[in-house]
Amino acid sequence: MADGILTIADRIHSKLDDMTRAERQLAHSILENYPASGLGPLAALAKVANVSVPTVARMVQKLGFKGYPEFQAELREELKATVQNPIAKHDTWAEGAPSGHVLNQFTDAVIDNIRHTLAQIDPDKFDEACAMVADQTKPLYIVGGRVSHTLAEYLFLHTQILRPNVTHIQSTSNAWPHYLLDVGPNDVFVIFDVRRYENNTLKLAEMAHACGAKIILFTDQWRSPVHQLAEISFSGRIVVPSAWDSVATLMLLVETMIAAVQNVDWDDTKDRMEQLEDMFDQTKLFRKFT
Amino acid sequence: MADGILTIADRIHSKLDDMTRAERQLAHSILENYPASGLGPLAALAKVANVSVPTVARMVQKLGFKGYPEFQAELREELKATVQNPIAKHDTWAEGAPSGHVLNQFTDAVIDNIRHTLAQIDPDKFDEACAMVADQTKPLYIVGGRVSHTLAEYLFLHTQILRPNVTHIQSTSNAWPHYLLDVGPNDVFVIFDVRRYENNTLKLAEMAHACGAKIILFTDQWRSPVHQLAEISFSGRIVVPSAWDSVATLMLLVETMIAAVQNVDWDDTKDRMEQLEDMFDQTKLFRKFT
DNA sequence: TTCGCCCTGTTACAAATATAACAAAATTCT
DNA sequence: AGAATTTTGTTATATTTGTAACAGGGCGAA
Numbered sequence: 001m002a003d004g005i006l007t008i009a010d011r012i013h014s015k016l017d018d019m020t021r022a023e024r025q026l027a028h029s030i031l032e033n034y035p036a037s038g039l040g041p042l043a044a045l046a047k048v049a050n051v052s053v054p055t056v057a058r059m060v061q062k063l064g065f066k067g068y069p070e071f072q073a074e075l076r077e078e079l080k081a082t083v084q085n086p087i088a089k090h091d092t093w094a095e096g097a098p099s100g101h102v103l104n105q106f107t108d109a110v111i112d113n114i115r116h117t118l119a120q121i122d123p124d125k126f127d128e129a130c131a132m133v134a135d136q137t138k139p140l141y142i143v144g145g146r147v148s149h150t151l152a153e154y155l156f157l158h159t160q161i162l163r164p165n166v167t168h169i170q171s172t173s174n175a176w177p178h179y180l181l182d183v184g185p186n187d188v189f190v191i192f193d194v195r196r197y198e199n200n201t202l203k204l205a206e207m208a209h210a211c212g213a214k215i216i217l218f219t220d221q222w223r224s225p226v227h228q229l230a231e232i233s234f235s236g237r238i239v240v241p242s243a244w245d246s247v248a249t250l251m252l253l254v255e256t257m258i259a260a261v262q263n264v265d266w267d268d269t270k271d272r273m274e275q276l277e278d279m280f281d282q283t284k285l286f287r288k289f290t
Numbered sequence: 291m292a293d294g295i296l297t298i299a300d301r302i303h304s305k306l307d308d309m310t311r312a313e314r315q316l317a318h319s320i321l322e323n324y325p326a327s328g329l330g331p332l333a334a335l336a337k338v339a340n341v342s343v344p345t346v347a348r349m350v351q352k353l354g355f356k357g358y359p360e361f362q363a364e365l366r367e368e369l370k371a372t373v374q375n376p377i378a379k380h381d382t383w384a385e386g387a388p389s390g391h392v393l394n395q396f397t398d399a400v401i402d403n404i405r406h407t408l409a410q411i412d413p414d415k416f417d418e419a420c421a422m423v424a425d426q427t428k429p430l431y432i433v434g435g436r437v438s439h440t441l442a443e444y445l446f447l448h449t450q451i452l453r454p455n456v457t458h459i460q461s462t463s464n465a466w467p468h469y470l471l472d473v474g475p476n477d478v479f480v481i482f483d484v485r486r487y488e489n490n491t492l493k494l495a496e497m498a499h500a501c502g503a504k505i506i507l508f509t510d511q512w513r514s515p516v517h518q519l520a521e522i523s524f525s526g527r528i529v530v531p532s533a534w535d536s537v538a539t540l541m542l543l544v545e546t547m548i549a550a551v552q553n554v555d556w557d558d559t560k561d562r563m564e565q566l567e568d569m570f571d572q573t574k575l576f577r578k579f580t
Numbered sequence: 581t582t583c584g585c586c587c588t589g590t591t592a593c594a595a596a597t598a599t600a601a602c603a604a605a606a607t608t609c610t
Numbered sequence: 611a612g613a614a615t616t617t618t619g620t621t622a623t624a625t626t627t628g629t630a631a632c633a634g635g636g637c638g639a640a
Contacts, residue, residue, distance in 0.1 A: 020587060036370040039329045040363070042628060052589045057629060068628060069596085073330070079369075080326040101413050102553070106546040107404060114397060123391050147447065154440045158534065242549035243563065244448065252538045256396040259532035263392070273533065310617060332598060342619045347599065358598060359626085 007078055008071070009034055011063055013120060022051045023059050028221065031120065035075045042068045105241050113237035113249045116221075121234060121253075129216045129232045130257055132188050133159065134264035139187045140166045141179065141208070145201050148192035151218065151247055151254055155190060158258045161276055162269055171200040180204070185212030193217065193224035194238060194245060205229050218250055297368055298361070299324055301353055312341045313349050325365045332358045395531050403527035403539045406511075411524060411543075419506045419522045420547055422478050423449065424554040430456045431469065431479045431498070435491050438482035441508065441537060441544055445480065448548045451566055452559055461490040470494070475502030483507065483514035484528060484535060495519050508540055 006014075012027050019027060029049035030038050037045055046053045057068060065071040133140060140159060144152025149170055156168040169176050189208050193201045202225055205215060209229040217230035220238045227233040234253055238245035262269045296304075302317050309317060319339035320328050327335055336343045347358060355361040423430060430449060434442025439460055446458040459466050479498050483491045492515055495505060499519040507520035510528045517523045524543055528535035552559045 022588065033370045036366045039366055039369070041626085043626095053627095054590090054629080055588065058588095069331075076326045076329055079329070080323045102550045103408065103411065103413055103416060103546055106549055107408055107542065110542055110545075111401065111404065114401070118393065118397055121393065123393055126393060150440055150444045150447070153443075154537075157437065157440070240545065240549065242545070243552055243559070244545075244548065246542075246545050247444075248538055248542045248545055251541050252397065252400055252536075255400075255530065255532070255534075255536050255538060256393055258534065259396055259530065260392045262533055269533070312618065331596080333596090343597095344599080344620090345618065348618095 008038070008063070008075060009119075013122075015063070019059075022055050023062075025049055026051050026055060026059055032116070035079055038075050039072060039079075102241075109240040110246055110248050113239065113246065114252060117236040117249050117253070125232050126234070126257075127260070129234075130260040131264065132214060132216060132231075133190065133257065134163065134261045135188070136163045136165065137186075138214075139183075141169055141183070141187060141189045141213075142166065142192075143169045143171055143176075143189060143201065143204060144192045145171050145194075145198040147245075147247070148194050148218075148250075151192045151250055152190075154251070155254050155258065159261065161272055162258070162262055163272075169204070171198060171204050176200070176204055177207075180207050180211070183208055183211040183213050187211070187213040189213050189215045191215055191217050191226055191230070192219075192250070193226050194220045194247070194250070195222060195224075197224045197226075202226055218253065220245065220250075298328070298353070298365060305353070312345050313352075315339055316341050316345060316349055325369055328365050329362060329369075392531075396536075399530040400536055400538050403529065403536065404542060407526045407539050407543070415522050416524070416547075417550070419524075420550040421554065422504065422506060422521075423480065423547065424453065424551045425478070426453045426455065427476075428504075429473075429477045431459055431473070431477060431503075432456065433459045433461055433466075433479060433481045433491065433494060435461050435483055435488040437535075437537070438484050438508075438540075441482045441540055442480075444541070445544050445548065449551065451562055452548070452552055453562075459494070461488060461494050466490070466494055467497075470497050470501070473498055473501040473503050477501070477503040479503050479505045481505055481507050481516055481520070482509075482540070483516050484510045484537070484540070485512060485514075487514045487516075492516055508543065510535065510540075 009031060012030060016024065016027055026045075026049040029045065037048065042056050043053055046056045049056070060068050060071045063071070065074070132138065140163070142152050142156045142159070144150070149172070152168060152170075156166060159166045167179060169179050187208070189205070191201065191205055193205075205217075205226040206229065209215060215226070215230040215232075217224065217226050217233040219227060219233060219235050221235050223233065223235055227235075236249040236253060238247065238249060240246040299321060302321060306314065306317055316335075316339040319335070327338065332346050333343055336346045339346070350358050350361045353361065355364070422428065430453070432442050432446045432449070434440070439462070442458060442460075446456060449456045457469060459469050477498070479495070481491065481495055483495075495516040496519065499505060505516070505520040505522075507514065507516050507523040509517060509523060509525050511525050513523065513525055517525075526539040526543060528537065528539060530536040
């Protein structure tokens with residue numbers, strides 16, 4: 001943004017944590033398509049966010065504006081500063097497919113999700129989380145639920161190569177309490193929880209938290225209740241034109257995290273990877289890539 | 291604002307020639323910093339353009355709007371479309387992160403992968419593949435290797451809800467030959483194979499092919515050798531700035547396929563999903579989303 | 581459970597904003 | 611040049627829009 005001054009989006013984002021239910025709902029709605037939604041009439045914004053009109057007025061004041069018009073004025077200023085380039089044409093992804101084809105619809109939605117998700121991530125927090133995952137002195141536990149299990153497993157598969165002392169726990173299994181026996185303040189938990197949020201996962205998080213373990217949470221835009229226990233949370237947008245949610249965005253975050261962690265101590269990583277290569281060669285499970 | 295319709299800026303430009311003095315003055319003022327200036331109150335716009343208030347109102351009507359508010363509404367729509375346009379090269383995804391930050395590098399790469407991948411997919415082939423997966427009269431087998439196992443499992447998890455008669459085979463397991471005993475020409479295999487390509491997966495594919503089963507393959511841009519046996523192949527770009535490859539693109543394809551399959555026979559899908567909901571409610575594994 | 585606090589929404593009022601009607605310039609045509 | 615027409619600005623009104631005051635409801639503490 002213009003010369004280091006905080007944008008309104010930044011301000012909203014920073015206050016997101018100590019907001020109430022209705023306010024958070026509203027905040028997300030504003031950030032949803034920022035800044036367009038904030039430039040309409042107050043009542044319209046309230047409606048799409050499903051909150052009452054005064055809630056909007058109050059929140060705007062809490063953000064430090066004298067009133068809604070002033071808030072809008074600043075939004076316009078931001079806009080003036082950012083948007084100089086003309087409106088770009090939107091072409092379809094899969095060429096030859098009608099734009100209504102599921103391929104294009106889905107891709108649009110996912111790209112959109114990525115955009116919104118990345119815009120809300122604090123790079124410092126992300127680095128911090130990566131450092132925690134990379135820290136070999138701290139035992140690492142990776143937890144997934146029914147659907148998010150896929151993500152957990154993928155992270156596990158790779159961190160296992162990157163470092164020792166990693167454990168994968170399925171919260172849907174009855175066996176998970178066993179794993180918590182030795183958990184202490186030195187341990188790090190990476191927890192995946194997207195709706196429908198799972199009781200088991202919450203219980204597990206509570207117990208880990210009670211033991212003093214640090215929690216890193218990957219969740220969706222509505223945030224799993226685990227986020228109150230978490231040191232660091234990342235919430236990805238997961239809405240797509242389907243009966244289910246999309247984990248593609250979270251997958252991107254996980255892969256990014258893997259890439260970041262492997263860079264923290266590259267020499268060590270390299271050694272471990274070469275060892276693995278050797279072992280695979282010996283088992284002849286894989287062919288050489290030609 | 292969607293496909294092909296003129297933007298307001300376009301409209302103004304086209305009428306610029308047969309405008310009067312005051313109108314042209316106003317028009318230039320609007321285009322000066324577009325669209326911000328048009329999103330403020332009418333009076334403010336009149337002031338910066340040095341014209342009277344009604345001049346603005348009249349011109350807006352000449353442009354074909356019922357009134358100033360309607361004009362603003364369309365401006366906002368345009369803005370929404372612009373800012374959401376995924377292709378519009380936003381310098382950075384995670385704002386506030388230096389563009390060299392791993393978050394931005396990785397996201398750029400993945401978006402790029404998605405574009406290239408989608409551009410190469412034949413929508414008809416995709417529909418065909420979806421129809422095969424949706425066909426409940428044909429037994430469905432889903433096969434994944436060491437890394438691609440994650441994708442296979444994700445597809446399995448969902449197709450299992452969508453239809454009966456789905457089997458998940460891990461090619462890394464020694465048990466997989468058992469599954470092939472009953473395979474015949476009526477069966478469909480969805481196989482995931484990315485580098486490093488696995489011998490087991492190829493063997494399995496060969497045997498399935500020999501039995502006359504149809505194969506749908508998800509692979510990477512270099513194509514697993516399985517592709518010679520496959521009825522339909524989809525190859526995703528998977529290169530990212532990391533020691534590993536990215537499965538995010540393939541995950542997108544898998545999710546799209548799930549969405550497409552669920553639409554093939556939505557009534558049936560709905561029934562099955564409701565049944566599942568009931569069962570989850572009974573086990574109280576999940577909390578209701580509030 | 582009951583009290584009290586804080587959040588949220590409904591209603592009512594005040595301010596601003598846009599539109600309509602009218603009047604004054606400016607421009608054009610004869 | 612003078613009348614007619616078009617363009618522009620001023621004033622007044624009606625509507626929208628934002629804000630303040632009030633009341634209901636949820637949640638936690640005692």
